[in-house]
Amino acid sequence: MNLALLTDEDFVGDNQVRLTGRRLRHLTDVLKASVGDEITVGRVNGAIGSGRLTRLNNDLAELTVALDQRPPLPLPLTLVLAMxxxxxxxxxxxxxxxxxxxxxxxxxxxxVEKSFWQTPWLEPEALTENLTLGLEQARDTRMPTVHLRQRFKPFVEDELPGILQERPGLVAHPGTDRPCPTHINAPATLCIGPEGGFIPYEVDKLIEAGCQAVHLGNRILRVETAVPVLVGRLYDSCNH
Amino acid sequence: MNLALLTDEDFVGDNQVRLTGRRLRHLTDVLKASVGDEITVGRVNGAIGSGRLTRLNNDLAELTVALDQRPPLPLPLTLVLAMxxxxxxxxxxxxxxxxxxxxxxxxxxxxVEKSFWQTPWLEPEALTENLTLGLEQARDTRMPTVHLRQRFKPFVEDELPGILQERPGLVAHPGTDRPCPTHINAPATLCIGPEGGFIPYEVDKLIEAGCQAVHLGNRILRVETAVPVLVGRLYDSCNH
Incomplete structure (x- = not known):
């Protein structure tokens, strides 16, 4: 947690916040903070700044915050990911x-195995929690939007073409000749298949919707490695 | 496991291998393979090819293998990583x-917390096991070398300058003005600090040894995310 992300509910006054639960425990157990200490804070979808601890006990932490810096710029990247x-x-x-x-x-x-869609990690609270952990790691405040689409065809036929108008699409596909472009530094949509890849029918549908098929070399990477590699390749910095 | 990595001990004949343990279980439980099936195999530090299952029971799998393809090229990157x-x-x-x-x-x-150096994951067998899992994911056979250096100063003063002669060094350091270079596609050494970063003394020593300090933008990434982002940024493909 390189920043404590604050929600409206945390505010008990204009510049006063009260933290409990995970963030309180992080303050006491990991940061070993005490009254008077300053930590980096940010408001969801808002500014970043610092918070000074004015009260700290087993049940809550109170901070006086000053939010005066902008969060890092978003990446102009839409990610379409098989579950x-x-x-x-x-x-x-x-x-x-x-x-x-x-x-x-x-x-x-x-x-995609049908059972994957049953995971509790897809509940709205769990999505928000894990996105929050990512934002707090990177010192960002802008909460991503997650759209769940359990039917491939209506998504690709009815929604994807509209998305691609603003952000041209690439689909990672080992079979193709064209290598993934580098340092485009421009809006893009990146489609990444499941373990084992998209099947040819799916790649065809994605191309029909407007995507360009590109390969990533002959190493097969897990999605959690492939995404940062591609972000590094497409964008010269994560601050566009 | 997109490839089963074979060691000398697995070979019971010129083209015959016998698998037990993790790779056997993967064959039966994940791939649900049966006699006659072909899987991708590769020999440690050697060629890649296919193996046909000739025998399969609870205790072992036997395969006849043909190894005739080269593994992917290595990245010309040396990674210096705080534990x-x-x-x-x-x-x-x-x-x-x-x-x-x-x-x-x-x-x-x-x-780096002292206790980190006590982890059983630093035992030679554990290092080999985790490197093997990575190679099997990417369909590679060339086993990386891991050097453990528990003393910072002798490493930076006596060993690092020699490494940098072949592969110029970059140290990720949030404080500096120079952004990380992109698509260099050339040999390099990348030094990455612990959570919380290298301290100024350490950055100075790394610069003294010949590294250039570069920043990665104002997002703070975990090392497991930062490394693939940097690889994507430095290299246009993972097949150099």
Whole structure:
């Protein structure tokens, strides 16, 4: 936690916040903070600044905050991701939030196991919690939006073409000749398949919707590694 | 496991191998393989090819293998990494091996907790196991070398300058003005600090040894995310 992310409910006055639960425990157990200490704070979808601890006990921490800096710029990247294995999904959410991706579509694909959609990590509170952990890691405040689409075809036919108008699409596909472009530094949509990849029908549908198929070299990377590699390749900095 | 990595001990004949343990269980439980099936195999530090299952029971799998393809090219990147938190260290090893890094130096730093060096994940068998998992993910065979250096100063003064002669060094340091270079596609050494970063004394010593300090933007990334982002930024493909 390189920043404590504050929600409206944390505010008990204009510049006064009260923290409990995970953030309180982090202050006491990890940071070993005491009254008078300053920590970095930020307000969800708002500014960043510092908070001075004015009260600290087993039940709560109170801080006086001054929020006067802008959060890092978002990446102009939309991520379309076949639903990963639940254990990995959690880490992927944190990673993607830390990288500055703000628009995330979790979709179905032939090789996504049906059981993956049953994970409690897809509950709204769990999504927010893991995105928050990513934002707090990266010192960001802008909460990403996660869209869940359990049916591949209606998403690709009805929604994806609109998304691609603003942000041209790439689909990672080992079979193709064209290598992934580098340092485009421009808006883009990145589609990443499940373990084992998209099936040819799905790649065809993605291309039909407007995506360009690109390969990433002959190493097969896990999604949690492939996404940061691609972000590094497409963007010269995570502050666009 | 996108490839089963074979060691000398697995060979019972010129083209015959016998698998037990983890790889056997993966064949039966995950791939649900049966006699006659072909899987991708590779020999440690050698060629890649296919193996046909000739026998399969609860105790062993026998395969006839044909190894005739080259493994992916290594990345010309040396990674100098402050010893991470053990839980993360394991994943970092797998990630780094999957990315094609072959030369890994795990060093001490002021903010590395002493207890990190006690983890069983530093035992030679555990290092090999996690590197193997990364190679098997990426379909690679070339085993990386891991050097453990529990004393910062002798490493930086006596060993690092020699490493940097072949592969110029970058140290990730948030305080500096110079952004990380992009798509260099050339040999390099990348030094990455612990959670909380290298202290100024350590950065100075790394610069004295010949490293250039660069910043990675104002997001703070976990080492397991920062490494693939940097690999993506420095190299246009993981097949150099």
């Amino acid at each position: 990963p294995r639940p254990k990995m999904f959690r880490r992927v959410l944190q990673t993607v939030a830390a990288l500055g991706v703000k628009d995330i579509w979790i979709i179905n694909a032939y090789k | 991470p938190r053990p839980k993360m260290f394991r994943r970092v090893l797998q990630t780094v091996a999957a990315l094609g890094v072959k030369d890994i130096w795990i060093i001490n730093a002021y903010k």
